[in-house]
Amino acid sequence: MLRLDDGKAAHAAFSFLRQRLADPSGPGLGAWAFLGEEGLRSCLAPLPAEVAERYGLASARSALVAALAYSEGPAEMPAWASEWLASQPSQASLPLARIARFARADWYKELIARLSRLGACVRADLAGAGVEAGGPPDWRCLANSRLPERPMALAAGLGVQGRNCLLIVRRPGGPEAAGRDRAGQPGAGAARAIGPAAVLGVLLLPFAISEEELAPLQPASLPAFGSACGSCRACLEACPTGALSLKEGRAGFSRELCLQHWSAIEGELPPAMAARWGQRLYGCDACLEACPHFHADPHARTERGLLGPGLPAGWLAGASDAEIRLRLAGTALGLGWMKPAAFRRNARLAMGDQGRQP
Secondary structure, three states, X not given: OEEOOOHHHHHHHHHHHHHHHHOOOOOOOOEEEEEOHHHHHHHHOOOOHHHHHHOOHHHOOEEEEEXXXXXXXXXXXXXXXXXXXXOOHHHOOOOEEEEOHHHOOOHHHHHHHHHHXXXXXXXXXXXXXXXXXXXXXXXXXXXXXXXXXXXHHHHHOOEEEOOOOOEEEOOEOOOOOOOEOOOXXXXXXXXXXXXXXXXXXXXXXOOOOOHHHHHHHOOOOOOOOOOOOOOOOHHHHHOOOOOEEEEOOEEEEOHHHOHHHHOOOOOOOOHHHHHOOOOEEEOOOHHHHHOOOOOOOOOOOOOOOOOOOEEEHHHHHHOOHHHXXXXXXOOOOOOOOOOHHHHHHHHHHHHHHHHOOO
């Protein structure tokens, strides 16, 4: 049985992978691009040794970088939240604490699941061809991880970084054969623009992609920062805290001024952040919504971790840590590093004067 360090086996693995990506009944990734061994090592080089060990990066020889577009998300809040609100008539006039679009469902978990299915299918193809493909740990799928996912996407040519510092995905459908039905006509997922409303993920591959196979799938040169923006300043003007800047033609980003940065950090907010918090619970869509490339993909689907556009601020402000963790488990807001105390604070800010503690 051949192993993936054999050139013929690696060629077969890459062929099977591309075939699966091009299949209309395949994993349903919005866009993808490949990183060869040199590009992958360059992106991963700055990572601390403990991160490399945790993710098993030593065995990775190349990578598939994918972008999955997200939608507006469900229009309604979860049933438990609606039931609580109905039982509290005094809360009906209070605003919902808003959730940014990317967190209204667990799009990261959805992307990991699709990448995992893709890896499993390719391993099965290889086993049928007499190639030892290894197991799931050798085909690790990651999203919202400590890998430099955005730099990897940029290096692979998946898109260009806009002045809002979001990746504007410019290569819908990946390889040209993808997104077409069995008759060769564009399918339902073919060539839809993606823009900045997408989550990123990585499938690490335990085989090397030859330069001859990689070259036709990559752009001749990588686009410059902000090259998709022209003279547009919409995101800079929309940012409520001035986190985005443009000086001498160069864009800048201040994490300490970004409302998203403070969403899950407990403690009192800096006064300037609190004054501009508005009705947010988690995240900020201001620079996303202002971007001319933005649109919510109506075809995007997931049933994972549905939360809707917001949760009752009154419930959040009074809920215990255990209650918040229980209700948010399995959602994009249920991660261990997100602090219930921060969500309570955000809810009080969303309630305005009614949320102030005596």
